Amino acid sequence: MKLKLAKTAGFCMGVRRAVEIVLDTANRQQGPIYTYGPLIHNPQVLEILAEKGVTVIEDVSGAKSGSVVIRAHGAPPQAMQALVDAGLTIINATCPRVIKVQTIISKYARQGYACVIVGDKDHPEVMGLLGYAEGMGYVISHPDDLDKLPSLERAIVVAQTTQDGRLFNRIAKTMAERFPHFKVFNTICDSTLKRQAEVREMAKAVDAVVVVGGRNSGNTQRLAQAVEQEGVPAFHVESEAELDCQAIEPLRSIGITAGASTPNWVIKKVFRTIEALPHQAKGRWRLMLFRIQRWLLLSNLYLAMGAGCLSYTCALLSGIKPGFAPALMASCYVLSMHILNNFIGREAVRYNDPDRASFYDNNRLILLAIAVISGTVGLFMAFAMGSVPFLIVLIISLLGLFYKVKIIPGRLKIGKKIQRISDVPGSKTVLIALAWGVVTVVLPHLSVTLQITTTMIFVSLWASAMAFVRTAFFDILDMQGDRIVGQESLPIVLGEKKTFRILKLLLVIFLAALIFAPMMHLATTLAYGMILSVFYMSKVLMAFERHWVVPGFRFEFLVETLFVFTAMVTGLWQLLA
Numbered sequence: 001m002k003l004k005l006a007k008t009a010g011f012c013m014g015v016r017r018a019v020e021i022v023l024d025t026a027n028r029q030q031g032p033i034y035t036y037g038p039l040i041h042n043p044q045v046l047e048i049l050a051e052k053g054v055t056v057i058e059d060v061s062g063a064k065s066g067s068v069v070i071r072a073h074g075a076p077p078q079a080m081q082a083l084v085d086a087g088l089t090i091i092n093a094t095c096p097r098v099i100k101v102q103t104i105i106s107k108y109a110r111q112g113y114a115c116v117i118v119g120d121k122d123h124p125e126v127m128g129l130l131g132y133a134e135g136m137g138y139v140i141s142h143p144d145d146l147d148k149l150p151s152l153e154r155a156i157v158v159a160q161t162t163q164d165g166r167l168f169n170r171i172a173k174t175m176a177e178r179f180p181h182f183k184v185f186n187t188i189c190d191s192t193l194k195r196q197a198e199v200r201e202m203a204k205a206v207d208a209v210v211v212v213g214g215r216n217s218g219n220t221q222r223l224a225q226a227v228e229q230e231g232v233p234a235f236h237v238e239s240e241a242e243l244d245c246q247a248i249e250p251l252r253s254i255g256i257t258a259g260a261s262t263p264n265w266v267i268k269k270v271f272r273t274i275e276a277l278p279h280q281a282k283g284r285w286r287l288m289l290f291r292i293q294r295w296l297l298l299s300n301l302y303l304a305m306g307a308g309c310l311s312y313t314c315a316l317l318s319g320i321k322p323g324f325a326p327a328l329m330a331s332c333y334v335l336s337m338h339i340l341n342n343f344i345g346r347e348a349v350r351y352n353d354p355d356r357a358s359f360y361d362n363n364r365l366i367l368l369a370i371a372v373i374s375g376t377v378g379l380f381m382a383f384a385m386g387s388v389p390f391l392i393v394l395i396i397s398l399l400g401l402f403y404k405v406k407i408i409p410g411r412l413k414i415g416k417k418i419q420r421i422s423d424v425p426g427s428k429t430v431l432i433a434l435a436w437g438v439v440t441v442v443l444p445h446l447s448v449t450l451q452i453t454t455t456m457i458f459v460s461l462w463a464s465a466m467a468f469v470r471t472a473f474f475d476i477l478d479m480q481g482d483r484i485v486g487q488e489s490l491p492i493v494l495g496e497k498k499t500f501r502i503l504k505l506l507l508v509i510f511l512a513a514l515i516f517a518p519m520m521h522l523a524t525t526l527a528y529g530m531i532l533s534v535f536y537m538s539k540v541l542m543a544f545e546r547h548w549v550v551p552g553f554r555f556e557f558l559v560e561t562l563f564v565f566t567a568m569v570t571g572l573w574q575l576l577a
């Protein structure tokens with residue numbers, strides 16, 4: 001079965017911004033927090049906000065004090081003034097594109113123009129827009145409604161930002177014939193237009209389209225309608241539980257799209273459920289292979305294998321003899337820490353990777369046993385390598401274990417809220433990368449000589465940089481869940497675009513460094529081979545940014561193959577040498 005995920009699926013800029021504003025406010029601010037109406041039309045997100053103590057109010061009587069967030073749809077200015085008069089602090093999360101429409105209406109209303117809004121009269125955005133029309137606003141939703149308009153001398157026409165593009169064009173055309181003096185502004189948001197255009201294109205190339213999103217979300221309903229208008233079946237689901245697997249499984253190609261208010265983790269759950277369907281149908285062996293691959297990935301065994309591979313490569317890159325003990329120690333340390341990390345950070349995993357979360361719930365005992373055994377074996381191997389490596393592994397393991405534990409008492413807290421290592425913004429990404437550099441390069445090196453060399457520093461920086469790119473990349477994928485639980489990962493602190501730029505810059509720096517390293521005696525000539533691993537990771541980033549691959553189970557496997565790939569290149573390099 002071919003799966004196609006729409007590039008435009010999920011939160012649009014405005015909804016994403018509003019959700020981020022509310023979550024950041026809830027994570028940082030004390031005191032009551034309200035949203036003026038439900039933040040978005042998505043039951044799962046509303047449930048999370050309720051869990052975080054964010055209350056929905058419909059009017060000013062619902063709140064006495066605190067902050068009230070104006071959702072992406074905006075609100076009438078009169079309602080906002082009433083909130084201020086009631087002593088509430090306004091946090092305006094109105095989408096900038098909606099503000100643009102409000103500004104147009106307001107500007108022309110001051111000049112005496114009436115305003116005709118093409119949209120749903122009960123939609124909160126339309127109700128907000130009407131507030132700017134100074135009592136001269138009219139809402140129409142069909143060309144026939146034009147007959148109901150009073151005679152207007154001067155008027156402008158705008159659209160609800162999520163309005164269907166074809167319908168608006170039809171109304172605008174009729175309007176131009178009947179009321180040529182009206183000024184028409186096509187204010188449909190390009191995010192909506194792109195989403196609708198993409199789903200229509202997608203529908204032409206697949207057997208059916210699964211549309212994910214809240215039942216009462218207007219833009220999600222319109223996506224399903226657009227699919228049906230193309231003569232293709234549309235399955236509108238709110239979650240994976242509503243999937244009609246019997247109807248979907250025999251299909252050869254499925255498209256998946258989602259409304260502007262559907263969070264990533266809901267899309268991910270639906271994608272993963274459909275992704276697993278053909279394996280169940282293709283016989284025992286195929287299913288077994290799929291399950292083994294899934295087990296290796298979700299349990300982090302595949303990643304641990306990668307750590308062993310990286311240790312082997314780094315030894316050759318540093319010019320020391322690769323050994324079984326250092327590779328096993330690196331694998332065991334990585335396995336133990338990453339499994340424990342999934343348990344410690346299970347709240348975020350629940351949102352970022354629901355499949356992984358249920359895997360950890362279902363295999364709790366066996367995974368905890370693997371973590372304890374691998375941690376012990378790792379320490380034992382470090383001990384076999386010498387007292388210094390043992391001490392270092394012990395320290396970094398304890399750091400990992402106490403990552404989320406309060407180590408600074410409440411009254412001594414540093415700055416605003418730093419009491420745990422995890423409270424330091426971006427600490428997770430940096431510490432994981434450093435730990436990888438230590439276990440794969442520094443410790444094997446120290447087991448041979450206690451001298452710190454420039455080669456050791458260079459190779460450990462390279463290994464840390466590759467681990468950093470891998471971890472930060474997953475942090476980018478996990479931004480929504482991290483934000484929900486208040487985890488300030490690097491992309492949340494710096495922003496997605498800036499983080500991407502840093503990752504690319506890092507890859508470019510190491511690309512250049514690997515070219516010159518052998519000449520400067522910083523690494524063996526294997527460094528030339530390692531240029532391929534930098535290319536590998538660059539391709540992964542590029543594939544994600546350009547939507548060449550769908551971020552599902554296979555894509556994650558591809559990312560985790562990075563370190564296995566380094567060992568493959570090393571093996572080939574040795575053969576050729």
Ligand code: SF4
Pocket residue numbers: 012013014015072073095096097098161162189190191192260
């Ligand atoms: S659909 Fe467009 S206008 Fe509406 S919230 Fe999203 S980005 Fe803003």
